Amino acid sequence: MLGRKLHLVILCIALAASALLILGLAQHQTLDNEDPLQNDDASTHAHAHDHQPNESTPAVNPANEATHQPRHEHPFPDRDANADIPTRAQATELPHQFNRFIVHTDEGLQEMQEEGYITGNGTHEDPYVISDFRITRVLEIQDTTKPLVIENNYIEGQLKLNYNGPHVHVHNNHIEDLRVNENIERTERATSGLIEENTIPFVGQLRHYSGTFAHNDIGPKPSNVIDEYLSDTGLAALPDHVTFLLDGYHLAHVHNNTIHGHLEIKLHGHYHGSCLACPPHDHANPDTFPPGNEPHPDLDPQSHHSYRYHTLDLENNIFKTNDETLALRIHDNNHAGDDQTANSEPNAHLEERHDHHQYVRVAHNTLHGASMLFDIVNADDNRHDGMTQHAHIDLTGNHVTLEKPRGDIGLTPAYAVHAADNADLIAKDNTFTFTSDESPLPPGYRWIVDGEPAETTGFHLQGLNATHVTIAHTHGEGAHYGVTLQQLHESPLHLENNQFQAQKEDKHER
Numbered sequence: 001m002l003g004r005k006l007h008l009v010i011l012c013i014a015l016a017a018s019a020l021l022i023l024g025l026a027q028h029q030t031l032d033n034e035d036p037l038q039n040d041d042a043s044t045h046a047h048a049h050d051h052q053p054n055e056s057t058p059a060v061n062p063a064n065e066a067t068h069q070p071r072h073e074h075p076f077p078d079r080d081a082n083a084d085i086p087t088r089a090q091a092t093e094l095p096h097q098f099n100r101f102i103v104h105t106d107e108g109l110q111e112m113q114e115e116g117y118i119t120g121n122g123t124h125e126d127p128y129v130i131s132d133f134r135i136t137r138v139l140e141i142q143d144t145t146k147p148l149v150i151e152n153n154y155i156e157g158q159l160k161l162n163y164n165g166p167h168v169h170v171h172n173n174h175i176e177d178l179r180v181n182e183n184i185e186r187t188e189r190a191t192s193g194l195i196e197e198n199t200i201p202f203v204g205q206l207r208h209y210s211g212t213f214a215h216n217d218i219g220p221k222p223s224n225v226i227d228e229y230l231s232d233t234g235l236a237a238l239p240d241h242v243t244f245l246l247d248g249y250h251l252a253h254v255h256n257n258t259i260h261g262h263l264e265i266k267l268h269g270h271y272h273g274s275c276l277a278c279p280p281h282d283h284a285n286p287d288t289f290p291p292g293n294e295p296h297p298d299l300d301p302q303s304h305h306s307y308r309y310h311t312l313d314l315e316n317n318i319f320k321t322n323d324e325t326l327a328l329r330i331h332d333n334n335h336a337g338d339d340q341t342a343n344s345e346p347n348a349h350l351e352e353r354h355d356h357h358q359y360v361r362v363a364h365n366t367l368h369g370a371s372m373l374f375d376i377v378n379a380d381d382n383r384h385d386g387m388t389q390h391a392h393i394d395l396t397g398n399h400v401t402l403e404k405p406r407g408d409i410g411l412t413p414a415y416a417v418h419a420a421d422n423a424d425l426i427a428k429d430n431t432f433t434f435t436s437d438e439s440p441l442p443p444g445y446r447w448i449v450d451g452e453p454a455e456t457t458g459f460h461l462q463g464l465n466a467t468h469v470t471i472a473h474t475h476g477e478g479a480h481y482g483v484t485l486q487q488l489h490e491s492p493l494h495l496e497n498n499q500f501q502a503q504k505e506d507k508h509e510r
Helices: 002-008 062-067 105-114
Strands: 019-030 044-050 096-104 128-131 133-142 148-151 154-162 168-171 174-180 194-196 202-209 212-214 228-231 234-237 242-249 252-255 258-260 262-266 307-315 318-320 326-331 355-363 366-368 371-377 389-396 399-402 411-421 423-428 431-434 447-449 452-465 468-472 475-477 481-489 493-496 507-509
Touching: 096 105, 128 133, 133 148, 154 168, 202 228, 228 242, 242 252, 242 258, 242 307, 326 355, 326 366, 355 371, 371 389, 371 399, 389 411, 399 411, 411 423, 411 431, 452 468, 481 493
Parallel strands: 096 133, 128 148, 133 154, 148 168, 154 174, 168 194, 174 202, 194 212, 202 242, 212 252, 242 262, 252 307, 258 318, 262 326, 307 355, 318 366, 326 371, 355 389, 366 399, 371 411, 389 423, 399 431, 411 452, 423 468, 431 475, 452 481, 468 493, 481 507
Antiparallel strands: 019 044, 019 096, 228 234, 447 452
16 A cells, blocks of 8 residues: 555656667668668767656646646757658659668767768757658668658658657658567667658558657558568567557557558557656666666565556547458557567566556547447456556547448447456547448348348447446437447446437447
């Protein structure tokens, strides 16, 4: 009890500045496969530099935690950053033409600036700028700390932004395949910052993200992209239908994007802050606690990695799908693998018992042609024994439009929550429309799709335990049922001022 009380008043302390010895690597290769400007045995440089400390953030009052929404300032608010996205035809005329362009560490950035490939001085007033490149294979920036802008490029392969810190602005690029904070050994903090106004046919992995991802045009997914990604349990295949993988989050704000295809969002238990408004921990050092959060003899467990907070704000996005079951899935179906040490998170304290507290806000999104699913909320794991898991889901002002029900899944919902334990779901002012039911079937008949009976429901709640659900001010059209319930245990449902306009019961037990 004493440990829990102490935990509620812990202040999030800034990351202490520390000097590290790192290696610098810069490498680039021309498009016509001539010898690279530098030897393939790229030069390395050892030098010391300082980490940028996090600003100190006070702990959030637990009574107000659910009202927090992540917001981020522009990393370079005074910079004139107007640019156009190059077309494929214009890309052939860009001044920098490479198969690959690889820069490791701040010294690598400085080297490329001195050679004339990168402009700027690496300060907030004059950040390094990578611009006017055509890349056919990979543009990779790894283990850097300096302010960095990536703009006006045409990347036909992959853009890899691995551990570049918070002072990053990526805008007005064509990026065939985006990879951020892959599960690799690293020395620096996770890339966050601002990624906006890009065309990105495939987001292969946006991992451990704490920045703003906004006003991007995602998909349709190209047929020739690499569907494999570095998961926390090794190389994994991404399902064919996934166009955008958001792979772990805290303080992430994803808004005003147009997504052609399926967005898959996974919780990563080892990517967290010490409160809902606190900055994410840096676990690159395998031995340390967060600075200022050293072990305390009166706390049980002693590690402050044992109190884990995760926030996500997903709003004003437009989803356009074609013959998909889901447009959006938020899940935790690999909790054990995503909740422990990893190549990028080697800190052994992550293996200790721990709490999880999630706040997920999904607001004012429009889904055309497929459903929204919260799947496995608060997963069971033996590292949670004696600890607390709680999730608050704020589902406000979304609209789902579907055509005829899908026979291959039996019941087609607009919104679904499956396998939730100890959560609060507040759903207000949402709408749904099943357009195929404009000519309803006679009473007693059901839709038959691909030879199978099919029904529709506004909300499908299945496998809920100790979860409180409120559905209010919802308007629906064309569904068989307003709410369908399966296997609810100690999970009260409160319905208020809804107009489901269901063909059958507003609330239906299956």
